Amino acid sequence: MTIGRLARQAGVNIETIRYYQRRGLLATPRKPPQGVRRYSGETLARLRFIKRAQELGFTLREIAGLLKLGDGSCRETRAIAEHRLTDIETRIRDLQSMRATLDKLVRTCRAGDQPPCPIIASLKHDID
Amino acid sequence: MTIGRLARQAGVNIETIRYYQRRGLLATPRKPPQGVRRYSGETLARLRFIKRAQELGFTLREIAGLLKLGDGSCRETRAIAEHRLTDIETRIRDLQSMRATLDKLVRTCRAGDQPPCPIIASLKHDID
DNA sequence: TTTGACCCCGTACCTGGGTACGGAGCTTAT
DNA sequence: ATAAGCTCCGTACCCAGGTACGGGGTCAAA
Numbered sequence: 001m002t003i004g005r006l007a008r009q010a011g012v013n014i015e016t017i018r019y020y021q022r023r024g025l026l027a028t029p030r031k032p033p034q035g036v037r038r039y040s041g042e043t044l045a046r047l048r049f050i051k052r053a054q055e056l057g058f059t060l061r062e063i064a065g066l067l068k069l070g071d072g073s074c075r076e077t078r079a080i081a082e083h084r085l086t087d088i089e090t091r092i093r094d095l096q097s098m099r100a101t102l103d104k105l106v107r108t109c110r111a112g113d114q115p116p117c118p119i120i121a122s123l124k125h126d127i128d
Numbered sequence: 129m130t131i132g133r134l135a136r137q138a139g140v141n142i143e144t145i146r147y148y149q150r151r152g153l154l155a156t157p158r159k160p161p162q163g164v165r166r167y168s169g170e171t172l173a174r175l176r177f178i179k180r181a182q183e184l185g186f187t188l189r190e191i192a193g194l195l196k197l198g199d200g201s202c203r204e205t206r207a208i209a210e211h212r213l214t215d216i217e218t219r220i221r222d223l224q225s226m227r228a229t230l231d232k233l234v235r236t237c238r239a240g241d242q243p244p245c246p247i248i249a250s251l252k253h254d255i256d
Numbered sequence: 257t258t259t260g261a262c263c264c265c266g267t268a269c270c271t272g273g274g275t276a277c278g279g280a281g282c283t284t285a286t
Numbered sequence: 287a288t289a290a291g292c293t294c295c296g297t298a299c300c301c302a303g304g305t306a307c308g309g310g311g312t313c314a315a316a
Contacts, residue, residue, distance in 0.1 A: 014263085035312070036312065036313080037264085056229060059302075077237070098183075117199060131293070141275070163293095
C-alpha cells in the first residue's frame with residue numbers, strides 16, 4: 001500500500017510516518033526508479049505497536065529499543081518496561097502532591113471567596 | 129541588585145530571567161544611559177512566586193495570569209487553579225491506568241522469564 | 257490524455273521551558 | 287588604570303513529538 005493508505009489505516013499523519021522513518025522506528029522501503037514506495041502489512045503492525053506502546057507511556061527512543069529487541073530478550077525488554085514503570089510512579093507521586101496542595105487551596109478559597117486570595121497568599125509566602 | 133545577583137538569589141539562570149521578561153512575567157527595568165539595569169526585592173519575590181507556582185504544576189502562561197490578577201479577583205484566580213487541578217487529576221488517572229497495565233505485564237514477564245515476552249506480545253496483539 | 261489526487265524531499269515551524277554563544281560595553285577591586 | 291568579571295543583546299540551539307509547506311514527479315480513472 002502507499003504511504004497515504006498506510007497512514008489512514010494506522011490513524012496517523014503521513015508526516016508522522018516519515019518522522020518515524022527518520023527516527024529509525026520504521027524502515028523506508030526502496031523506491032523503484034519509476035514509482036512510489038509501497039508498504040506492507042508488517043509496517044502497519046509496527047505502527048500499531050508504536051501507538052500502543054505510546055499509550056503505555058513509552059518514549060519513541062524506548063519504543064525503538066523494544067522494536068529492536070523483538071521477541072528475543074525478555075530480560076532487556078522487562079528492564080525497559082521497569083524503567084518506564086518507575087518513572088510513571090514518580091510522576092504519579094509528584095502529581096498527587098500537587099493535587100493535595102492545590103485542592104486544599106481551592107477549597108479554602110471557595111470557603112472565603114474574598115481578597116486576599118489564599119491561593120495568591122500561599123504562592124507569595126510559602127516557605128522555600 | 130544586578131541581574132546576576134538576582135539570579136543567584138532566586139536560584140535561577142540569568143537567561144531564565146531574560147526569558148521571563150520576554151514572556152511578560154517580569155518587567156524589564158529601564159537601563160540608565162550609562163550603566164546596567166538594577167532589580168528590586170520585589171522582582172525577587174516575583175521570581176520566587178513563579179517558582180512556587182511551577183512546583184504546583186502551573187504553566188508559565190497560567191502564572192502570568194495569576195500575577196496579573198494579583199490579590200484582586202479570588203474568583204478568577206480560583207478558576208485558573210481549578211483548571212490546573214482538573215488537568216492534574218486527568219493526568220493522574222491516565223498515569224495510573226498506564227501503571228496498572230505495565231505493572232501487570234512486568235509481573236507476568238518476571239514469572240515466565242522466557243520468550244515469547246508477554247510485554248512484546250501484548251503490544252503486538254492488544255485490541256485497538 | 258488529461259486532470260485530480262497522491263507521493264517525494266528538504267526544510268522550516270510548532271509547543272514549553274528554557275540554555276548557550278559571542279562580541280561589545282560597563283563596573284569594580286586592586 | 288587596568289584586568290577580571292559582569293551585563294546587554296540578538297540569535298541560535300536543546301528536548302520530544304510531531305506538523306506544515308512548496309515545488310516537482312507519479313498514478314489512476316474518466
